[in-house]
Amino acid sequence: MMMIWSVFVSLLLFSVVRADRYDDEAAWNQFKKDYQKEYSNPIEEQNRFNIFKDNLHFVSTWDHHSKGFSLAMNRFGDLTGSEFANLFLRSQRNEHRNASLDTLAVSPAVPASLDWRTKGAVGPVKDQGQCGASWPFVVTGAVEGAWFIAGHRLVQLSEQNLIDCAETGGQGCTGGFATADTGFQYIINNHGIDTSASYPPDPNGSGPCRFTVAGIGATISSYVDTTSGDENALLLGLNKGPVSVVVDASQASFQFYSGGVYDEPACSSVSVDHDMLAVGYGNLNGVDYWIVKNSWGTSWGDAGYILMSRNKNNQCGIATDASYPVV
Numbered sequence: 001m002m003m004i005w006s007v008f009v010s011l012l013l014f015s016v017v018r019a020d021r022y023d024d025e026a027a028w029n030q031f032k033k034d035y036q037k038e039y040s041n042p043i044e045e046q047n048r049f050n051i052f053k054d055n056l057h058f059v060s061t062w063d064h065h066s067k068g069f070s071l072a073m074n075r076f077g078d079l080t081g082s083e084f085a086n087l088f089l090r091s092q093r094n095e096h097r098n099a100s101l102d103t104l105a106v107s108p109a110v111p112a113s114l115d116w117r118t119k120g121a122v123g124p125v126k127d128q129g130q131c132g133a134s135w136p137f138v139v140t141g142a143v144e145g146a147w148f149i150a151g152h153r154l155v156q157l158s159e160q161n162l163i164d165c166a167e168t169g170g171q172g173c174t175g176g177f178a179t180a181d182t183g184f185q186y187i188i189n190n191h192g193i194d195t196s197a198s199y200p201p202d203p204n205g206s207g208p209c210r211f212t213v214a215g216i217g218a219t220i221s222s223y224v225d226t227t228s229g230d231e232n233a234l235l236l237g238l239n240k241g242p243v244s245v246v247v248d249a250s251q252a253s254f255q256f257y258s259g260g261v262y263d264e265p266a267c268s269s270v271s272v273d274h275d276m277l278a279v280g281y282g283n284l285n286g287v288d289y290w291i292v293k294n295s296w297g298t299s300w301g302d303a304g305y306i307l308m309s310r311n312k313n314n315q316c317g318i319a320t321d322a323s324y325p326v327v
Helices: 001-032 042-060 079-086 135-149 159-165 180-190 231-238
Strands: 070-073 216-217 222-226 244-245 258-262 275-283 285-295 305-309 325-326
Touching: 001 042, 001 070, 001 079, 042 070, 079 275, 135 159, 135 180, 135 216, 135 275, 159 180, 180 222, 180 325, 231 275, 244 285
Parallel strands: 258 305
Antiparallel strands: 070 258, 222 325, 244 275, 244 325, 275 285, 285 305
16 A cells, blocks of 8 residues: 555656646747747757746745736746846946935925826837947937927937947947936936937947937036935935946846836845836835836737836835936
8 A cells, every 4th residue: 555655646646747737838848939039059059948947936836915026937047047137237336425415405395106207208118239338328318208208309419429429438238337317417418318310220239439429319508416315315306317237137027027026125226237217206005115117028928018116225226326417
């Protein structure tokens, strides 16, 4: 009887393992189809499959009820955390700075919630692709918003103009040490930035500067750095228009975020590595949040956006390195 029971248990376990394997393979085949993934050889594909299985397990076992936000598989599913960081995040840097003078004024009354998307000040979500520099996408988004709020039509501006022409030490799409302020200062010095139509993306990533005066779509006169780490200063800035922010995006939960208010205690509030655009704020079921636009396409997050925790001690460094342009 004991022998029969042992055989039964063994067969049951074998069936479960076999079913899990087929489930993994089915998910893998769907993943490759959805994101048009191709690999150079069978060894590379097996390696990617193993990474995918680990990520799939992480996503599928995530308890969104207790965490408060959801995860989902996306195009980053065949990358390890370190590969993801090397490709899409810049080296983490510790930030602390003083504010520009006009952010230190007495706080005016502000609305309980704000969403610049509903006011027409935010363009479509873009995809930086394999370009490791996120700051140009934040600069264009912030300037587009400021230009619109100043009374002009919403125009799409050229990230490629910034990648090729701003002083980044020749590092272009690798990101380097350039920041949103690098882009704002370039636009000021250059007396404008071209539209994306007049200065389209370069399939090679970066190249010689091709800026033309005839292609200018917007100008700015200055920019404001908010007080480092002060979420209230970020709030005040956001009431003037979309704001460039830099966050710690190194957690796997960020890589696979899909919805809800992102609350990640493991985030650093000082070591930040990814530029994004804050476009609003609000409250969901008693939880304060920031509305933040990413540049990883609409298949990431909530149609390209993330709700990040607000008033949680500057979680993920949301207010550590914030700035906005002035037209």
